[in-house]
Amino acid sequence: MPIIARMTSSPQQQDSGRPGEFELIAALKRVIDDSPPASEVIVGIGDDAAAVSVESGIHVMTTDTMVDGVHFLRERASWSDVGWKSAVSNLSDIAAMGAAPLHTLVTIGVPADVAVTDMEEMYRGLTGAFAEFGGGIVGGDVVSSSVFFVTVALTGRAAEEDGSPVVLRRDAAEAGDLIAVTGTIGGSVGGLSAVLDGLEGADAEALKQAHYRPVPRIAEGQMLVENGVHCAMDVSDGLVADLEKICAASEVGAVIKASDVPVPEELTSQFGEEALPMALSGGEDYELLFTLPFDLMDRLFARHRGMFTHIGHITDEPDEGDRVVMVDSDGVEMDLQSRGWDHLGAR
Ligand SMILES: [Mg+2]
Structure with a gap:
């Protein structure tokens, strides 16, 4: 049973003066390509949507957003730590269901004063966590925003008790x-x-x-x-x-x-x-x-x-x-x- 999820670009939201959206997406794709690939991906980043194959059983889904000034302060946290923590807050919700992480979509809101290298560092935090605990990135979205935010959405596969899938x-x-x-x-x-x-x-x-x-x-x-x-x-x-x-x-x-x-x-x-x-x-x-x-x-x-x-x-x-x-x-x-x-x- 294939799952299709929306991903990538919204060109009409690109402002002049901030990193070009396609330049940014290409840079972030390189970071993702350097990390272990997600399993069972039929179509990855670059198409209208990602496509992954799934087996029967129970799938869990979660999403969580981190906003600069609400959940962290850019001046204080490294970009890599922001990425790691936004991955972990979602991974932890998958863990709390007793499931194994599968696939991730990442949406970022990027203000004008954020550099491509900042976002590459944040993605290295994200991909580092997913490489260690599972849940490779298969797509996402990049939008301009007055405040930086990152939204991670993550799916997982339920573990089994006596051969039957069960969630906590x-x-x-x-x-x-x-x-x-x-x-x-x-x-x-x-x-x-x-x-x-x-x-x-x-x-x-x-x-x-x-x-x-x-x-x-x-x-x-x-x-x-x-x-x-x-x-x-x-x-x-x-x-x-x-x-x-x-x-x-x-x-x-x-x-x-x-x-x-x-x-x-x-x-x-x-x-x-x-x-x-x-x-x-x-x-x-x-x-x-x-x-x-x-x-x-x-x-x-x-x-x-x-x-x-x-x-x-x-x-x-x-x-x-x-x-x-x-x-x-x-x-x-x-x-x-x-x-x-x-x-x-x-x-
Ligand atoms: Mg929770």
Whole structure:
């Protein structure tokens, strides 16, 4: 079954004074041609649309946009990091469905003061991430814009549980499930704070790396499906805010134990007591947050020890009050002041 997707040029939107659109597309095509080709491409960049062959099963699709001044600042981030991160925010959503990345379309809005070499560098960030995690670029669009933005759209193929394709969902948590998370939480906001505060040294640099070069949990997402996990999402808006989304979708509540949240050592060394609140509300960690029955957790721990941390459990839907509560090591409820950020709010 072929899929046809629109791609490439809109000549009427080309302004004089900015890089010629066709010159820019040719330069970007060279960057893409230098990276590993996407699989199953029938028609790639250069035609009216890309054409790829697909097999039966479940395909997932996602898109995400990064806008200068909203999601990043051009003065502060390298173009390569902007490309890497816009790839990873999409790859992470594919991971959160338990799928493998397939094909990518990239649309960029280019202001007059952006050079062809800037966009080549950004595409090297994009193609670097797709080369490492899958999802080669098969097309896109270039438009002029007063503000730089990049929109990535990505497809993926669902993993299989017992021979049948299955996706991880937010609405599949059940009371009694345990809650777990891959990796550590809070490194990205720690990196942003380290940049803003002018912190230096090995720990600050490790946090900055987490902020500018996050890693999507592609293999882990597929492993969860293959082992029978059904409920997951990626931590993009903050641990508590994202757990609230799982609880709302599943009509349940959640309790997390503060001392069990895996905070990176570097965050604690740089920010002390602020580390935990930062981790709970920070966002952009791109780890997987998932729930699973107790016996399944036992099996997963036996097979994949060190890959994830148990941080709490799912409860019945609360009659009133917050869906997500945090307790200290004695089980006493703690105050959760900052619950994450939404994309339409200021930061
Ligand atoms: Mg997501």
